[in-house]
Amino acid sequence: MGFHQTKDASGVAVLQVEGQLIVGNRQELKDLVQAALEQGERRLLIDFSRTGYIDSSGLGALVSISKKVREAGGELRLSGLNEDLRSLFELTKLDTLFAIAETPQQALASF
């Protein structure tokens, strides 16, 4: 359970969620995004290709992150949600709040 942070060749900050995104580690993700914003990053991608499951705290953290990025004048994309993970966003209607791409490559191309 952790996060892997990289920067794409086009300058997008990419955060990969490895394992779960739940109450025990959601703050770490929020802190990473906050630090990225403070460093001047304005294009962020959170990728879930290597994620097992997300709980409501994790979804809530993503909502907070989305607000923070918006307030900073930035753009946030999500990618790599498998069918199960995507169903959580659909059930909670959060698929209407986020820009979700199938793959990280598609998300990066959409900035």
Place this chain on the structure above:
Amino acid sequence: MPSSLRLCVRRSSAPDGGEAGTLVTLRLPSEVECIEEAVELVTRHCLAGHAAPRKTRFRLQVVLSEAISNAIVRGNREDRDKWVHVRAELDRDTIRLHVTDEGAGFDPAAVPEPIRPEQLDEANGRGLYLIRKLVDAVEFNERGNSICMILRRP
């Protein structure tokens, strides 16, 4: 490191002709660091000996994580002197999961629906809604400190 979890598994062979079943109990401390391990342990026992589709495993993981997290954070308020008790009653057709905390309880009927447009920007309030959507039935005890989630095996 999280404190150790206490797991107990009992299998009934039903000598009286009744249906055989398994009872799994797990006691865990009120530490969010324990949630992932507790979820994996209980999920593994719930699915042992059954050919479960990926979707069933995922639903179990999410609702267990959700209910245990609620019990630790909202029920026990992360009080290290309080425990969370998980009890899984398993048989051929059904998985019945009880998660109980040692807090004062809450009124599940008072929890608002989180999917109204004006609620979408809220960071909290989706847990119980998600549980209700992912299992076949949900029950609470009268005090509101114990949830029972029922999943029928596919």
